[in-house]
Amino acid sequence: MLGKTVCIGVGAMGGALLRGALSQGILRRDNVSIVVRRPEHRDELVDELGVTGFVELPDMAQFDTIILAVKPQVLPSVLSQLSSVKAGATVISVAAGVTLDTLRKALPTAVLYRAMPNTPASIGCGMTALTADNGADTIHVEALFNAVGEVAVVSEADLDRLGALSGAGPGYMFVILDALADAGVRIGLPRQLAIKAAAQTMYGAGKMALESSTHPAILRDQVTSPGGTTIAGIGAMEKGGLRSALQDGVVACLARSNELGK
Ligand SMILES: NC(=O)c1ccc[n+]([C@@H]2O[C@H](COP(=O)([O-])OP(=O)(O)OC[C@H]3O[C@@H](n4cnc5c(N)ncnc54)[C@H](OP(=O)(O)O)[C@@H]3O)[C@@H](O)[C@H]2O)c1
Structure with a gap:
């Protein structure tokens, strides 16, 4: 109570x-x-x-x-x-x-x-x-x-780590969402439609990952056919440092949280 x-x-x-x-x-x-x-x-x-x-x-x-x-x-x-x-x-x-x-x-x-x-x-x-x-x-x-x-x-140490992942996570997700919507506009979609499509896709992919016991890398494999379009998109994103940018962001967030706690 x-x-x-x-x-x-x-x-x-x-x-x-x-x-x-x-x-x-x-x-x-x-x-x-x-x-x-x-x-x-x-x-x-x-x-x-x-x-x-x-x-x-x-x-x-x-x-x-x-x-x-x-x-x-x-x-x-x-x-x-x-x-x-x-x-x-x-x-x-x-x-x-x-x-x-x-x-x-x-x-x-x-x-x-x-x-x-x-x-x-x-x-x-x-x-x-x-x-x-x-x-x-x-x-x-x-x-x-x-x-x-x-x-x-x-544990308290993991709480700080989760703060940098999920506590701050909506901020990261909104940046990604905005960037994806920009990408949609860049290839000719109206802004509102691009935002809706990007948000529903983030929501759907997150829900799929939560509801299946399948590793995200396997879920990604399931949508990347050899020589296909999605792997071409992922390849370009990886070249732009998508993965390392996300890792560096979470590490920087944890460092700042430790600094603020002193
Ligand atoms: N935002 C997140 O996503 C998130 C996630 C996890 C944890 N947190 C934690 O949540 C805490 C609050 O963050 P926030 O993002 O909610 O910040 P925020 O939007 O700035 O809210 C802080 C609130 O505290 C009020 N405040 C300031 N001094 C006060 C006082 N002396 N007495 C009473 N109220 C006072 C502020 O009032 P005024 O509006 O008048 O300045 C403001 O409304 C932080 O410690 C943060 O680490 C935030």
Whole structure:
């Protein structure tokens, strides 16, 4: 049971999580409060989410669960203000790179979790890596993220790695999608049709990979006939460094996350 819950920071990720959890009924509007920075943002959230509980940062004593969804650079200042967190409260941080060790120093009596979700959580298609401090039970926190997609309970080191793969992954996918749509336009397709065709193809290929137990390399082999058109396209993409660019991107993301966590 998450109980009375507050989300500190309701931007891209906090918003995605709240949207998903509220629409799936895992959180109730009358049991959720938010902490936001700008008053105008609060008004937008009332309209959009229907959440009406607003609190100021230090006022945490009433909450059973606290979700920390501010930027990693902002988190130290937020943590320093959280003096009234009750002992045994569940605290879930989604901040990239901020370690359990850092969280424990700031909140020694809370039960701590780190989660690395991604923004498709807002439509129930998220991928979340979850880790708990000191082997704490993950069941109720898993249920929160399960309501908005898939969850993998992992070690803290793997959580950071998954942050660089699936946490940041929608960003990579949108760049690829935009590039494919550009390619469609370049060969003469209308923009909207090119975007739709590229997005549905990404969605379909991802779903196929998830639903079959077949390795992606074999799925690719199945669509590349000898001397055919698809292998000609893949060959040109490989020449352009597609694979190594994706690997370098994930490695750079992990390095930046480690840097932000220091
Ligand atoms: N975006 C992703 O795909 C993703 C994926 C995995 C994890 N994360 C993690 O999620 C966290 C949030 O990232 P984001 O992308 O959601 O950033 P974001 O869109 O900038 O949202 C951060 C929110 O925090 C608010 N905020 C700033 N200072 C605050 C304060 N003192 N009190 C209350 N709210 C405050 C900001 O308000 P203003 O709008 O007024 O500045 C903003 O709405 C980060 O730690 C990130 O590592 C993000």
